[in-house]
Amino acid sequence: TKYVYSFDEGNKDMKSLLGGKGANLAEMTKIGLPVPPGFTISTEACNDYYVSNKTIKPEIVEQIEGKLAQLESDLGKKLGSIENPLLVSVRSGAVISMPGMMDTILNLGLNDNTVVGLAKATDNERFAYDSYRRFIQMFSDVAMEVPKYKFESVLDKYKDQNGFKFDTELTTEHLKAIVEEFKAIYKAEVKEDFPQEPKKQLMLAVEAVFRSWNNPRAIVYRKLNDIPNNLGTAVNVQSMVFGNMGDNSGTGVAFTRDPATGENKLLGEYLINAQGEDVVAGIRTPQKIATLENIMPDIYKQFVETADKLEKHYRDMQDIEFTIEKGKLFLLQTRNGKRTAKSAINVAVDLVNEGLITKEEAIMRVEPNQLDQLLHPKFEDKSLKEATVLAKGLPASPGAASGKIYFTADDVVEASKDGTETILVRQETSPEDIEGMVSAQGILTARGGMTSHAAVVARGMGKCCVAGCGQIKVSEVAKTIEVGDIVLKEGDYISLDGSTGKVYLGNVNKTNADMTGNFEKLMSWVDEIRQMNVRTNADNPRDAKAAVDFGAEGIGLCRTEHMFFDEDRIPAVRKMILSNTVEERVKALETLLPMQQKDFEDIYRVMGERPVNIRLLDPPLHEFLPQDDETIEELAKDMGIAPVVIKKRCEELAEFNPMLGHRGCRLAVTYPEIAVMQTKAIINAAITVNKEGLNVEPEIMIPLVGAINEFKTVKQIIVETADEVIKSAGVELKYTVGTMIEIPRACLIADEIAKEADFFSFGTNDLTQMTFGYSRDDAGKFLGEYVDREILEKDPFQVLDQEGVGKLVQMASKLARGVKGDKIKLGICGEHGGEPSSVEFCYNTGLNYVSCSPYRVPIARLAAARATI
Numbered sequence: 001t002k003y004v005y006s007f008d009e010g011n012k013d014m015k016s017l018l019g020g021k022g023a024n025l026a027e028m029t030k031i032g033l034p035v036p037p038g039f040t041i042s043t044e045a046c047n048d049y050y051v052s053n054k055t056i057k058p059e060i061v062e063q064i065e066g067k068l069a070q071l072e073s074d075l076g077k078k079l080g081s082i083e084n085p086l087l088v089s090v091r092s093g094a095v096i097s098m099p100g101m102m103d104t105i106l107n108l109g110l111n112d113n114t115v116v117g118l119a120k121a122t123d124n125e126r127f128a129y130d131s132y133r134r135f136i137q138m139f140s141d142v143a144m145e146v147p148k149y150k151f152e153s154v155l156d157k158y159k160d161q162n163g164f165k166f167d168t169e170l171t172t173e174h175l176k177a178i179v180e181e182f183k184a185i186y187k188a189e190v191k192e193d194f195p196q197e198p199k200k201q202l203m204l205a206v207e208a209v210f211r212s213w214n215n216p217r218a219i220v221y222r223k224l225n226d227i228p229n230n231l232g233t234a235v236n237v238q239s240m241v242f243g244n245m246g247d248n249s250g251t252g253v254a255f256t257r258d259p260a261t262g263e264n265k266l267l268g269e270y271l272i273n274a275q276g277e278d279v280v281a282g283i284r285t286p287q288k289i290a291t292l293e294n295i296m297p298d299i300y301k302q303f304v305e306t307a308d309k310l311e312k313h314y315r316d317m318q319d320i321e322f323t324i325e326k327g328k329l330f331l332l333q334t335r336n337g338k339r340t341a342k343s344a345i346n347v348a349v350d351l352v353n354e355g356l357i358t359k360e361e362a363i364m365r366v367e368p369n370q371l372d373q374l375l376h377p378k379f380e381d382k383s384l385k386e387a388t389v390l391a392k393g394l395p396a397s398p399g400a401a402s403g404k405i406y407f408t409a410d411d412v413v414e415a416s417k418d419g420t421e422t423i424l425v426r427q428e429t430s431p432e433d434i435e436g437m438v439s440a441q442g443i444l445t446a447r448g449g450m451t452s453h454a455a456v457v458a459r460g461m462g463k464c465c466v467a468g469c470g471q472i473k474v475s476e477v478a479k480t481i482e483v484g485d486i487v488l489k490e491g492d493y494i495s496l497d498g499s500t501g502k503v504y505l506g507n508v509n510k511t512n513a514d515m516t517g518n519f520e521k522l523m524s525w526v527d528e529i530r531q532m533n534v535r536t537n538a539d540n541p542r543d544a545k546a547a548v549d550f551g552a553e554g555i556g557l558c559r560t561e562h563m564f565f566d567e568d569r570i571p572a573v574r575k576m577i578l579s580n581t582v583e584e585r586v587k588a589l590e591t592l593l594p595m596q597q598k599d600f601e602d603i604y605r606v607m608g609e610r611p612v613n614i615r616l617l618d619p620p621l622h623e624f625l626p627q628d629d630e631t632i633e634e635l636a637k638d639m640g641i642a643p644v645v646i647k648k649r650c651e652e653l654a655e656f657n658p659m660l661g662h663r664g665c666r667l668a669v670t671y672p673e674i675a676v677m678q679t680k681a682i683i684n685a686a687i688t689v690n691k692e693g694l695n696v697e698p699e700i701m702i703p704l705v706g707a708i709n710e711f712k713t714v715k716q717i718i719v720e721t722a723d724e725v726i727k728s729a730g731v732e733l734k735y736t737v738g739t740m741i742e743i744p745r746a747c748l749i750a751d752e753i754a755k756e757a758d759f760f761s762f763g764t765n766d767l768t769q770m771t772f773g774y775s776r777d778d779a780g781k782f783l784g785e786y787v788d789r790e791i792l793e794k795d796p797f798q799v800l801d802q803e804g805v806g807k808l809v810q811m812a813s814k815l816a817r818g819v820k821g822d823k824i825k826l827g828i829c830g831e832h833g834g835e836p837s838s839v840e841f842c843y844n845t846g847l848n849y850v851s852c853s854p855y856r857v858p859i860a861r862l863a864a865a866r867a868t869i
């Protein structure tokens, strides 16, 4: 097997073998861009390493040595040579890019002898020792896990002693002394001398990259981003170019368009006389890319042209890493840039307008879940004007966030557990902070630029972030922020505007998002291509209106129980439940009828001609019962009976397992009066609004059916009631009667039910609960651990379990279509209706619509369109 490829042997389509970085280095080489030569050790070699008990087998070692020899002869340099030493970087490169998660070693090949050779060859002794001290630190950290701070504190010591602010001020003599101290640290920590043999350094480094695939940060990142664990990482070994050779050298990163807004404008940062991670590490504050035009006009021009060429070549916004060595430009990496939802939409629509991609491609460029960022509130203009600006940093990742400040990832995680809104405040973030970043509403850092760790990771998560806020003094030890005279302590509220970089005191009010412009445009393409309808779950006019604004095409589930809790009617509901006789119950229900009818009229008016599916009362009655003595006494007075009677009735109604108890259609079977009242309300409301000029055809849904006679019995009650109401009103009105499919038995007899039902709506919340036998309300106690330990791949209440629950859905759909073909309408109304992978599944299963909460409607529309592409 071929395990090692020179850069000139690969191309961009070989990502799964060469990793993203390796494939793109090869592609850039192929199209003639200045890339320092090197080779890539494949992901197969990494997987082989794990299979071979964490050893690199001789065959692979041989291939590496072969490619190294070729590189040496191509460059006329030699690893370990004193006259003309070859130095290389060893860079990890996963198939899907994992920023900051894997580690890179630069300047490999240096030792006590080659450093002298390098100094001579470059006529720059300071540079040689600067490179050597960097190498020792990186090698120790990445390959040997010697903590970084041990080295940092030595550097700080030298800077402090000499009153220096920057690394660049250290002299050759300082650097030589630092190298000695670094080697001593290595020896103390590793109990061996720092390896002087360059080939040994190389093999240790390659192995370290393989190992880093399974470091805890990488594992957390993969989990967060749904990246499989078995892909493995490639290793790139690349000849070094040096940005730290003086003032005609430097290093930087740039995006071809703005990753926060999508604006078509080069956005980047660079540092003169610097190497590698200096730019992203936030040690010195980098310069804006545009200023390079003044310092090195030719290089700037070449870079702008190259960026443009890369963007056209890849037909997407690029994230580029480059280095300038003594006035010569080199490209070290390119990839499709990570971006916010806003940027993703703007870039995708712009690229269509520029003729570079198709509408379908544009739709595939925007991740449905990413839209969530745009659908959520922004700060209210008025409150924002009145708010006090505490400080201003870089607008690193847009959005509005308010929360209590905490200074460590652990504290944020702890505080967020009970739903407290938090902001993670750090000097600068590192990959260890990732879990805190997930839990926090927003992130504020004092140091670091637009490409710092915090900024990149926050944008990827769609999390609001203000970075590099130099005006604030963060003390992670005292847990305080200071700005001038103002001191904020742990737990104090602040608000962050990730689009302006402003930090506000206190909790600023928020308002709804704007969905015009390119968002509207993209969604219009989505609706052109989409074949499945998207409805919403809403049980009041406000949510229904919000959903229509988000593009909902109907209501797929209008629950009626929430309406019963309102203050003006809960007494009547309780009377109804506690009644001893049918007459009493009917009387209580008569009070409820006009209220319920008005509920439906209001909803129909908002929805206009769009279909509305109303479900009859579903929850166990005991949920409505009075809990405390005071309420019981009031109710007793009102009903003219003794409180003990009510208490006794409550005890009778109490259930051991209400979720599997007296609920759903079982209520309608035993208390038909309830179904009668609800049907009257639904039909009367439709008649009323139709007189106003609408043309409503109500869909009446019976919950929790498991036996065919349950359905038949309740359907008969509905039909008799409805027909009578319609007849006595002397009007024409069409309505349909169907059922939720949420009990496994209903799936098994779906053909029987389909004969009687006009529609099915898969209630996948209950269906998941009953298929797994997990109580939805208690599963939180173990599901987290189940997912962590990979007993289950995903929480089945969030992502539809296609293997099990999904199989039931498929089976029931097939049985139903077998009986009625297209004459039966099929939909889904569980939480899964707004989850992209579940939406795709529903499309493939042939459902007519998905129904989800209002905020997820655009996500479902996009996911439905993508499913057809």
Ligand code: ADP
Binding pocket: 036, 088, 089, 090, 091, 092, 099, 100, 101, 102, 103, 104, 106, 238, 239, 240, 241, 242, 243, 251, 252, 275, 276, 277, 321, 322, 323, 332, 333
């Ligand atoms: P990451 O995946 O974390 O971005 P990289 O492998 O891209 O890690 O390395 C980080 C940085 O190190 C690069 O952006 C570049 O500045 C520097 N670097 C890597 N390889 C070389 C090289 N051969 N010559 C000069 N600089 C390099």
Ligand code: MG
Binding pocket: 321, 333
């Ligand atoms: Mg990189």
Ligand code: MG
Binding pocket: 618, 703, 704, 740, 742, 763, 765, 766
């Ligand atoms: Mg249910």
